[in-house]
Amino acid sequence: MQQAVAVAIKYDNDDPDVEPLMALFDQTFLTRFNTRLIRGGDEPVYLPADDQTPYHQVVFAHGYFSSALHEIAHWCIAGQQRRLLEDYGYWYCPDGRDxxxxxxxxxxxxxxxxxxxxxxxxxxxxxxxxxxxxxxxxxxxxxxxxxxxxxxxxxxxxxxxxxxxxxxxxxxxxxxxxxxxxxxxxxxxxx
Structure with a gap:
Protein backbone atom coordinates (compact mmCIF):
# COMPACT_ATOMS: atom_id res chain seq x y z
CA MET A 1 0.00 0.00 0.00
CA GLN A 2 2.73 2.49 0.87
CA GLN A 3 5.89 3.21 -1.05
CA ALA A 4 9.31 2.59 0.41
CA VAL A 5 10.23 5.27 2.90
CA ALA A 6 12.38 7.85 1.16
CA VAL A 7 12.99 9.92 4.28
CA ALA A 8 14.72 8.47 7.32
CA ILE A 9 12.19 8.26 10.13
CA LYS A 10 13.55 9.50 13.44
CA TYR A 11 12.28 7.56 16.46
CA ASP A 12 14.95 7.89 19.13
CA ASN A 13 14.86 10.36 21.95
CA ASP A 14 18.04 12.00 20.63
CA ASP A 15 16.05 13.56 17.80
CA PRO A 16 17.38 17.12 17.46
CA ASP A 17 13.97 18.37 16.27
CA VAL A 18 12.20 17.55 19.54
CA GLU A 19 13.37 20.65 21.41
CA PRO A 20 12.41 22.99 18.53
CA LEU A 21 9.03 21.21 18.34
CA MET A 22 8.44 21.77 22.05
CA ALA A 23 9.43 25.42 21.72
CA LEU A 24 7.14 25.85 18.70
CA PHE A 25 4.18 24.38 20.57
CA ASP A 26 4.80 26.64 23.56
CA GLN A 27 5.24 29.67 21.29
CA THR A 28 1.99 28.86 19.49
CA PHE A 29 -0.23 27.87 22.42
CA LEU A 30 1.18 28.77 25.85
CA THR A 31 -0.11 32.32 26.06
CA ARG A 32 -3.55 31.72 24.57
CA PHE A 33 -4.29 28.24 25.98
CA ASN A 34 -1.92 28.02 28.98
CA THR A 35 -0.67 24.70 27.60
CA ARG A 36 2.85 23.32 27.20
CA LEU A 37 4.30 20.32 25.38
CA ILE A 38 6.29 18.19 27.84
CA ARG A 39 8.72 15.32 27.25
CA GLY A 40 7.58 12.34 29.35
CA GLY A 41 8.35 8.71 30.11
CA ASP A 42 6.62 5.49 29.08
CA GLU A 43 3.04 6.70 28.78
CA PRO A 44 1.77 9.87 27.17
CA VAL A 45 -0.88 11.75 29.10
CA TYR A 46 -2.73 15.05 29.15
CA LEU A 47 -2.65 16.80 32.53
CA PRO A 48 -4.74 19.90 33.24
CA ALA A 49 -3.30 22.66 35.37
CA ASP A 50 -3.51 22.13 39.13
CA ASP A 51 -2.13 23.50 42.40
CA GLN A 52 1.38 22.17 41.65
CA THR A 53 1.56 23.04 37.94
CA PRO A 54 -0.04 26.30 36.78
CA TYR A 55 -0.30 25.25 33.11
CA HIS A 56 -1.86 22.35 31.19
CA GLN A 57 0.55 19.68 29.93
CA VAL A 58 0.51 17.64 26.74
CA VAL A 59 2.99 14.93 27.81
CA PHE A 60 4.47 12.76 25.06
CA ALA A 61 6.39 9.49 25.39
CA HIS A 62 10.19 9.25 25.62
CA GLY A 63 10.91 12.37 23.65
CA TYR A 64 9.66 10.75 20.43
CA PHE A 65 8.75 13.33 17.80
CA SER A 66 5.94 11.12 16.46
CA SER A 67 4.48 10.68 19.95
CA ALA A 68 4.50 14.45 20.41
CA LEU A 69 2.58 15.01 17.17
CA HIS A 70 0.10 12.28 18.09
CA GLU A 71 -0.60 13.81 21.50
CA ILE A 72 -0.83 17.30 20.01
CA ALA A 73 -3.41 16.00 17.52
CA HIS A 74 -5.56 14.69 20.39
CA TRP A 75 -5.24 18.05 22.15
CA CYS A 76 -6.25 19.90 18.98
CA ILE A 77 -9.63 18.17 18.83
CA ALA A 78 -10.41 18.09 22.57
CA GLY A 79 -13.08 20.60 23.52
CA GLN A 80 -12.71 23.21 26.24
CA GLN A 81 -14.40 21.11 28.95
CA ARG A 82 -12.43 17.97 28.02
CA ARG A 83 -9.20 19.97 28.38
CA LEU A 84 -10.02 20.44 32.06
CA LEU A 85 -9.88 16.66 32.66
CA GLU A 86 -6.91 14.32 32.91
CA ASP A 87 -6.53 12.54 29.57
CA TYR A 88 -9.58 14.53 28.47
CA GLY A 89 -11.74 12.28 30.69
CA TYR A 90 -11.33 9.26 28.43
CA TRP A 91 -10.41 5.78 29.56
CA TYR A 92 -7.60 4.23 27.53
CA CYS A 93 -7.69 0.53 26.74
CA PRO A 94 -4.01 -0.51 26.65
CA ASP A 95 -2.11 -2.84 24.34
CA GLY A 96 -3.54 -6.37 24.34
CA ARG A 97 -6.99 -5.42 23.05
CA ASP A 98 -9.28 -8.10 21.60
Whole structure:
Protein backbone atom coordinates (compact mmCIF):
# COMPACT_ATOMS: atom_id res chain seq x y z
CA MET A 1 0.00 0.00 0.00
CA GLN A 2 2.73 2.49 0.87
CA GLN A 3 5.89 3.21 -1.05
CA ALA A 4 9.31 2.59 0.41
CA VAL A 5 10.23 5.27 2.90
CA ALA A 6 12.38 7.85 1.16
CA VAL A 7 12.99 9.92 4.28
CA ALA A 8 14.72 8.47 7.32
CA ILE A 9 12.19 8.26 10.13
CA LYS A 10 13.55 9.50 13.44
CA TYR A 11 12.28 7.56 16.46
CA ASP A 12 14.95 7.89 19.13
CA ASN A 13 14.86 10.36 21.95
CA ASP A 14 18.04 12.00 20.63
CA ASP A 15 16.05 13.56 17.80
CA PRO A 16 17.38 17.12 17.46
CA ASP A 17 13.97 18.37 16.27
CA VAL A 18 12.20 17.55 19.54
CA GLU A 19 13.37 20.65 21.41
CA PRO A 20 12.41 22.99 18.53
CA LEU A 21 9.03 21.21 18.34
CA MET A 22 8.44 21.77 22.05
CA ALA A 23 9.43 25.42 21.72
CA LEU A 24 7.14 25.85 18.70
CA PHE A 25 4.18 24.38 20.57
CA ASP A 26 4.80 26.64 23.56
CA GLN A 27 5.24 29.67 21.29
CA THR A 28 1.99 28.86 19.49
CA PHE A 29 -0.23 27.87 22.42
CA LEU A 30 1.18 28.77 25.85
CA THR A 31 -0.11 32.32 26.06
CA ARG A 32 -3.55 31.72 24.57
CA PHE A 33 -4.29 28.24 25.98
CA ASN A 34 -1.92 28.02 28.98
CA THR A 35 -0.67 24.70 27.60
CA ARG A 36 2.85 23.32 27.20
CA LEU A 37 4.30 20.32 25.38
CA ILE A 38 6.29 18.19 27.84
CA ARG A 39 8.72 15.32 27.25
CA GLY A 40 7.58 12.34 29.35
CA GLY A 41 8.35 8.71 30.11
CA ASP A 42 6.62 5.49 29.08
CA GLU A 43 3.04 6.70 28.78
CA PRO A 44 1.77 9.87 27.17
CA VAL A 45 -0.88 11.75 29.10
CA TYR A 46 -2.73 15.05 29.15
CA LEU A 47 -2.65 16.80 32.53
CA PRO A 48 -4.74 19.90 33.24
CA ALA A 49 -3.30 22.66 35.37
CA ASP A 50 -3.51 22.13 39.13
CA ASP A 51 -2.13 23.50 42.40
CA GLN A 52 1.38 22.17 41.65
CA THR A 53 1.56 23.04 37.94
CA PRO A 54 -0.04 26.30 36.78
CA TYR A 55 -0.30 25.25 33.11
CA HIS A 56 -1.86 22.35 31.19
CA GLN A 57 0.55 19.68 29.93
CA VAL A 58 0.51 17.64 26.74
CA VAL A 59 2.99 14.93 27.81
CA PHE A 60 4.47 12.76 25.06
CA ALA A 61 6.39 9.49 25.39
CA HIS A 62 10.19 9.25 25.62
CA GLY A 63 10.91 12.37 23.65
CA TYR A 64 9.66 10.75 20.43
CA PHE A 65 8.75 13.33 17.80
CA SER A 66 5.94 11.12 16.46
CA SER A 67 4.48 10.68 19.95
CA ALA A 68 4.50 14.45 20.41
CA LEU A 69 2.58 15.01 17.17
CA HIS A 70 0.10 12.28 18.09
CA GLU A 71 -0.60 13.81 21.50
CA ILE A 72 -0.83 17.30 20.01
CA ALA A 73 -3.41 16.00 17.52
CA HIS A 74 -5.56 14.69 20.39
CA TRP A 75 -5.24 18.05 22.15
CA CYS A 76 -6.25 19.90 18.98
CA ILE A 77 -9.63 18.17 18.83
CA ALA A 78 -10.41 18.09 22.57
CA GLY A 79 -13.08 20.60 23.52
CA GLN A 80 -12.71 23.21 26.24
CA GLN A 81 -14.40 21.11 28.95
CA ARG A 82 -12.43 17.97 28.02
CA ARG A 83 -9.20 19.97 28.38
CA LEU A 84 -10.02 20.44 32.06
CA LEU A 85 -9.88 16.66 32.66
CA GLU A 86 -6.91 14.32 32.91
CA ASP A 87 -6.53 12.54 29.57
CA TYR A 88 -9.58 14.53 28.47
CA GLY A 89 -11.74 12.28 30.69
CA TYR A 90 -11.33 9.26 28.43
CA TRP A 91 -10.41 5.78 29.56
CA TYR A 92 -7.60 4.23 27.53
CA CYS A 93 -7.69 0.53 26.74
CA PRO A 94 -4.01 -0.51 26.65
CA ASP A 95 -2.11 -2.84 24.34
CA GLY A 96 -3.54 -6.37 24.34
CA ARG A 97 -6.99 -5.42 23.05
CA ASP A 98 -9.28 -8.10 21.60
CA UNK A 99 -10.78 -7.62 18.11
CA UNK A 100 -13.82 -5.67 19.36
CA UNK A 101 -11.73 -3.40 21.56
CA UNK A 102 -9.31 -2.84 18.68
CA UNK A 103 -12.15 -1.76 16.34
CA UNK A 104 -13.39 0.66 18.99
CA UNK A 105 -9.85 2.00 19.49
CA UNK A 106 -9.41 2.56 15.76
CA UNK A 107 -12.79 4.26 15.49
CA UNK A 108 -11.79 6.98 17.96
CA UNK A 109 -8.27 7.25 16.52
CA UNK A 110 -9.27 8.13 12.94
CA UNK A 111 -9.59 11.90 13.46
CA UNK A 112 -6.51 12.44 15.62
CA UNK A 113 -4.38 10.28 13.34
CA UNK A 114 -5.61 12.21 10.28
CA UNK A 115 -4.50 15.42 11.99
CA UNK A 116 -1.22 13.76 13.02
CA UNK A 117 -0.69 12.75 9.38
CA UNK A 118 -1.05 16.38 8.25
CA UNK A 119 1.26 17.56 11.03
CA UNK A 120 3.84 14.92 10.15
CA UNK A 121 3.89 16.05 6.53
CA UNK A 122 4.05 19.70 7.61
CA UNK A 123 7.08 18.77 9.76
CA UNK A 124 8.69 17.25 6.66
CA UNK A 125 8.51 13.67 7.91
CA UNK A 126 6.94 10.42 6.77
CA UNK A 127 3.68 9.24 8.39
CA UNK A 128 2.59 5.75 9.35
CA UNK A 129 -0.65 4.95 11.18
CA UNK A 130 -0.41 3.51 14.67
CA UNK A 131 -2.67 0.60 15.55
CA UNK A 132 -0.97 0.39 18.96
CA UNK A 133 -1.84 -3.26 19.73
CA UNK A 134 1.32 -5.35 19.61
CA UNK A 135 0.11 -7.99 22.07
CA UNK A 136 -3.55 -8.26 21.06
CA UNK A 137 -5.79 -8.95 18.09
CA UNK A 138 -4.13 -8.51 14.72
CA UNK A 139 -5.32 -5.14 13.37
CA UNK A 140 -6.26 -4.59 9.73
CA UNK A 141 -3.62 -1.95 9.13
CA UNK A 142 -4.55 -1.30 5.48
CA UNK A 143 -8.22 -0.76 6.27
CA UNK A 144 -7.35 1.56 9.14
CA UNK A 145 -4.93 3.50 6.94
CA UNK A 146 -7.69 3.95 4.33
CA UNK A 147 -10.09 5.30 6.98
CA UNK A 148 -7.48 7.72 8.33
CA UNK A 149 -6.63 8.82 4.79
CA UNK A 150 -10.33 9.42 4.03
CA UNK A 151 -10.58 11.60 7.15
CA UNK A 152 -7.44 13.50 6.12
CA UNK A 153 -9.01 14.16 2.70
CA UNK A 154 -12.18 15.33 4.42
CA UNK A 155 -10.13 17.79 6.49
CA UNK A 156 -8.30 18.97 3.37
CA UNK A 157 -11.64 19.73 1.69
CA UNK A 158 -13.61 21.10 4.65
CA UNK A 159 -10.85 22.49 6.87
CA UNK A 160 -8.98 21.32 9.95
CA UNK A 161 -10.05 22.17 13.49
CA UNK A 162 -8.71 25.68 14.27
CA UNK A 163 -5.87 24.72 16.65
CA UNK A 164 -4.78 21.94 14.28
CA UNK A 165 -4.75 24.31 11.30
CA UNK A 166 -2.73 26.84 13.28
CA UNK A 167 -0.13 24.27 14.31
CA UNK A 168 0.07 22.66 10.85
CA UNK A 169 0.97 26.07 9.44
CA UNK A 170 3.51 26.69 12.22
CA UNK A 171 5.11 23.29 11.57
CA UNK A 172 5.30 23.92 7.83
CA UNK A 173 7.05 27.24 8.43
CA UNK A 174 9.46 25.80 11.01
CA UNK A 175 10.37 22.52 9.25
CA UNK A 176 9.88 23.53 5.60
CA UNK A 177 7.19 20.94 4.96
CA UNK A 178 5.34 20.77 1.66
CA UNK A 179 1.95 22.31 1.01
CA UNK A 180 -0.47 19.47 1.65
CA UNK A 181 -3.25 18.90 -0.84
CA UNK A 182 -4.93 15.87 -2.40
CA UNK A 183 -2.65 15.82 -5.45
CA UNK A 184 0.46 15.77 -3.23
CA UNK A 185 -1.05 13.10 -0.99
CA UNK A 186 -2.00 10.92 -3.99
CA UNK A 187 1.55 11.20 -5.35
CA UNK A 188 3.41 10.59 -2.08
CA UNK A 189 0.94 8.14 -0.48
CA UNK A 190 -0.80 6.33 -3.35
CA UNK A 191 -3.60 3.98 -2.42
Missing amino acids: ATQQREFEQVEVKPQAIEWAMTIAANRRFQVSTDNLNGAEPDRESFTRRVRAQLLSYLHSGFPPRAALFINALREKFNGPELNQAWLDKEYPQ
